[in-house]
Amino acid sequence: xxxxxxxxxxxxxxxxxxxxxxxxxxxxxxxxxxxxxxxxxxxxxxxxxxxxxxxxxxxxxxxxxxxxxxxxxxxxxxxxxxxxxxxxxxxxxxxxxxxxxxxxxxxxxxxxxxxxxxxxxxxxxxxxxxxxxxxxxxxxxxxxxxxxxxxxxxxxxxxxxxxxxxxxxxxxxxxxxxxxxxxxxxxxxxxxxxxxxxxxxxxxxxxxxxxxxxxxxxxxxxxxxxxxxxxxxxxxxxxxxxxxxxxxxxxxxxxxxxxxxxxxxxxxxxxxxxxxxxxxxxxxxxxxxxxxxxxxxxxxxxxxxxxxxxxxxxxxxxxxxxxxxxxxxxxxxxxxxxxxxxxxxxxxxxxxxxxxxxxxx
Amino acid sequence: xxxxxxxxxxxxxxxxxxxxxxxxxxxxxxxxxxxxxxxxxxxxxxxxxxxxxxxxxxxxxxxxxxxxxxxxxxxxxxxxxxxxxxxxxxxxxxxxxxxxxxxxxxxxxxxxxxxxxxxxxxxxxxxxxxxxxxxxxxxxxxxxxxxxxxxxxxxxxxxxxxxxxxxxxxxxxxxxxxxxxxxxxxxxxxxxxxxxxxxxxxxxxxxxxxxxxxxxxxxxxxxxxxxxxxxxxxxxxxxxxxxxxxxxxxxxxxxxxxxxxxxxxxxxxxxxxxxxxxxxxxxxxxxxxxxxxxxxxxxxxxxxxxxxxxxxxxxxxx
Numbered sequence: 181x182x183x184x185x186x187x188x189x190x191x192x193x194x195x196x197x198x199x200x201x202x203x204x205x206x207x208x209x210x211x212x213x214x215x216x217x218x219x220x221x222x223x224x225x226x227x228x229x230x231x232x233x234x235x236x237x238x239x240x241x242x243x244x245x246x247x248x249x250x251x252x253x254x255x256x257x258x259x260x261x262x263x264x265x266x267x268x269x270x271x272x273x274x275x276x277x278x279x280x281x282x283x284x285x286x287x288x289x290x291x292x293x294x295x296x297x298x299x300x301x302x303x304x305x306x307x308x309x310x311x312x313x314x315x316x317x318x319x320x321x322x323x324x325x326x327x328x329x330x331x332x333x334x335x336x337x338x339x340x341x342x343x344x345x346x347x348x349x350x351x352x353x354x355x356x357x358x359x360x361x362x363x364x365x366x367x368x369x370x371x372x373x374x375x376x377x378x379x380x381x382x383x384x385x386x387x388x389x390x391x392x393x394x395x396x397x398x399x400x401x402x403x404x405x406x407x408x409x410x411x412x413x414x415x416x417x418x419x420x421x422x423x424x425x426x427x428x429x430x431x432x433x434x435x436x437x438x439x440x441x442x443x444x445x446x447x448x449x450x451x452x453x454x455x456x457x458x459x460x461x462x463x464x465x466x467x468x469x470x471x472x473x474x475x476x477x478x479x480x481x482x483x484x485x486x487x488x489x490x491x492x493x494x495x496x497x498x499x500x501x502x503x504x505x506x507x508x509x510x511x512x513x514x515x516x517x518x519x520x521x522x523x524x525x526x527x528x529x530x531x532x533x534x535x536x537x538x539x540x541x
Numbered sequence: 542x543x544x545x546x547x548x549x550x551x552x553x554x555x556x557x558x559x560x561x562x563x564x565x566x567x568x569x570x571x572x573x574x575x576x577x578x579x580x581x582x583x584x585x586x587x588x589x590x591x592x593x594x595x596x597x598x599x600x601x602x603x604x605x606x607x608x609x610x611x612x613x614x615x616x617x618x619x620x621x622x623x624x625x626x627x628x629x630x631x632x633x634x635x636x637x638x639x640x641x642x643x644x645x646x647x648x649x650x651x652x653x654x655x656x657x658x659x660x661x662x663x664x665x666x667x668x669x670x671x672x673x674x675x676x677x678x679x680x681x682x683x684x685x686x687x688x689x690x691x692x693x694x695x696x697x698x699x700x701x702x703x704x705x706x707x708x709x710x711x712x713x714x715x716x717x718x719x720x721x722x723x724x725x726x727x728x729x730x731x732x733x734x735x736x737x738x739x740x741x742x743x744x745x746x747x748x749x750x751x752x753x754x755x756x757x758x759x760x761x762x763x764x765x766x767x768x769x770x771x772x773x774x775x776x777x778x779x780x781x782x783x784x785x786x787x788x789x790x791x792x793x794x795x796x797x798x799x800x801x802x803x804x805x806x807x808x809x810x811x812x813x814x815x816x817x818x819x820x821x822x823x824x825x826x827x828x829x830x831x832x833x834x835x836x837x838x839x840x841x842x843x844x845x846x847x848x849x850x851x852x853x854x855x856x857x858x859x
Contacts, residue, residue: 255651303840306847309650310594314794315843317787318836325833399857445787449658456655498669505666512659517644520652 183534199380213373220366228361229434231475236365236372237430238474242454242466243379244422249452250460251383252415253395254304258297258316259423259451261323264443265293266424267431268333271342274355274432275335282347282355282432286371289428290421296323297420298413305409308398320445327440343437355432364433371429375422380463382418391415392461423451457515459522468523476511480504552821565701566820567813572706574812575713576775579768580789581796581804582717583761588798589737590757591642592650596657599786600664601762605630606679606769606778611672613680622680630762638754646750665780676779679770709771716767717805720760724801729756737799791839796850803851811835 183204190196200206219232245259270289274282300319307315327333334340346356353359354367382388390411393401402408431438450473458469484500519526555562580602587595608629612622641656724730735743736753744750772782792811796803818834842850 303844307843308847310654310798311794311843311847314790314836315840317790318833318840321833321836325830453655453658456651460651502666502670506663506670507666509659509662509664509666512662513641513656516648516652516656516659520645520648 183531183537185535197384199384216369217366220362220369225361228365231478233361233365233368233434234430235470235474236368237426237434238451238454238470239467240372240375240429241423241426241451242458242470243376243463244419244426245451246455246458246461246463246466247379247383247391247422248415248419249455250462250465251388251395252391252412253398254301254412254415255309255313256316256419257313257445257448257452258300258319258323260443260445260447261320262293262297262420262423263427263430263447264323264327264440265296265420266290266427267342267438267443268327269293269424270428270432272333272335274345274347278345278347281349283349283367283371286425286428286432290424293424293427294417294421297423298417301413301416304412304416317445320448324440324443324445327443341437341439342431344432355436357436368429368433371425375425376463379422383463387414395461453512457512457522459524462522462524464527465522465524468527472515472523473508477504477508480507555821562820566816568702568706570813570816571809572710572812573816574809575710576768576771576808577789577792577812578805578808579713579716579764579771580786581792581808582720582801583764583768584789584793585796585798585801585804586720586757586761586764590733591736591754592740593642593653593657594650594798595761596654597660597664598761598765598789599783600661600668601630601633601765602769602772602786603778603780603782604633604664604668605762605766606773606782607668607672607677609766609770610677610680610773610778614677619680626766627763630766631759634755634758634762637758638751642754643751668780676777676781677773679773679778705774709774712767713771716764717801720764721801733757788835791835795839795842797848800851807850811838814838
């Protein structure tokens, strides 16, 4: 009843191209953003620190990988390392120029990982598919080795770990031990919304269409006048930029300090899970994927003991952990069988059904 | 100039000066190369027959070895445990075909790739649930695998050959030979090759795809079990063995995803290249380059031949 497109006429080209053509969609997104901001004042610090901040950080990384894998069709397993480049670059910039605002450096650190990403994207012109995926593993292992072996990256500190120095924004600490989860959540949320908006404009415009053309058939795209090298490298650069910013956020606004091990191969796989489960080539899918892959284990950890206890089965924490692995694995297979195009497709189907409700079509 | 000398001259001088060390390094490289090839073989078998890039191959190595060792610890005789482990691999093959492959038939490659990730998680959870997460010793003596070392004097030095390594190389070679004969001479082998060529054409001449998939996953499971026994004997049975399985990936891109000889030669090149690089050039940059050197070698090869050494030529049409 509330969700109808009747009576909303598109009278010009811009209205036809709008990302949210329906008034109801625009209202909906405004409500979601408002709710996300008000959560900072309503939610407790566990919810913000352990659920919402990592969820947003992983969503951003998933958007980055989705630009590369979902929109341009280049499979990458080096996401973790590109996130690492962003985090280490941010640390170096923050400590080398303590006077400049930390937000500036978070955005700037992405450019370093964009440069590294473009460099490792060079083989993509000749190598395709799974061969490219393995080639990006070279980036993953090489960069991780650099994080361990080059002490300059951590300013020669003995522990070899990144730590978050105290940095403020308008006099309120945002990075460092004294920053409250509330401020950090607000900063992360604002950055993620801003970057998602930019990504949405990118993928809907000329650049995004070039990426999609390359994905669907790169040979045909080349014949139509799209330059494969520039387009693919741009995809690598933009994707790595997003991953780099996500890496910087992960270390300085979530963990508050980290070792090289955070950016290992499992992190790369983790992000790839989110992209595929959420839906390849869909920005909202990145958020769904991050929610499912990151929040599902947390919920299972809480729900499982409660579910097992009525049967008189008091199980140890390790058994819960193993069951969690099994259930996550089985659910991944289940979701792929039910909807191989990801949660974003389910979302679309749901919206379509709602539009014509109560009629079937 | 000094750095160029250290890169291009000094290592080679060192090789000539101490040939016994060179032989030792080459031998170690060959052995690990054969074992990489064995893991890569499991990938190739499945990729050829079903087009699935089976990420779970690494965990299948760990899982099969865990079943073997775990059953032995529970008091099952070693060879019965071996048989049961093979049986478990058969059950796994049937289950994977029924639950994962059949419902996902005709989906894009990346979706099937993702499904094997799910399988990996499931098997990690299951393995730890049943057998615990602690590293275990491989039952080398109960399986009559030789132990000890032989030291041969050559080129004015001693070269050490671990008996276990020799056995690993021999068993892996036999395994590869048997598979090659199986593929080229038997009825099932020919059916497998037909499926690898074209699913549709194979179906139209009456080959059951479902049956072939079970056979292929079972064969890959047995290869995984052998690889698990060999790696387990070298470095213990634990979930960290999974990382070693990732080493099979550069072997694959070097040899081509669809070629069995490619997997073997690729394995040897990666194994030897990695050990030589680590031993002679590693100290220049602080060591530990073994983790990425294999990938860089493979990447350099790929820039010349994008389909790998023996892969089928990629022909693109619009």
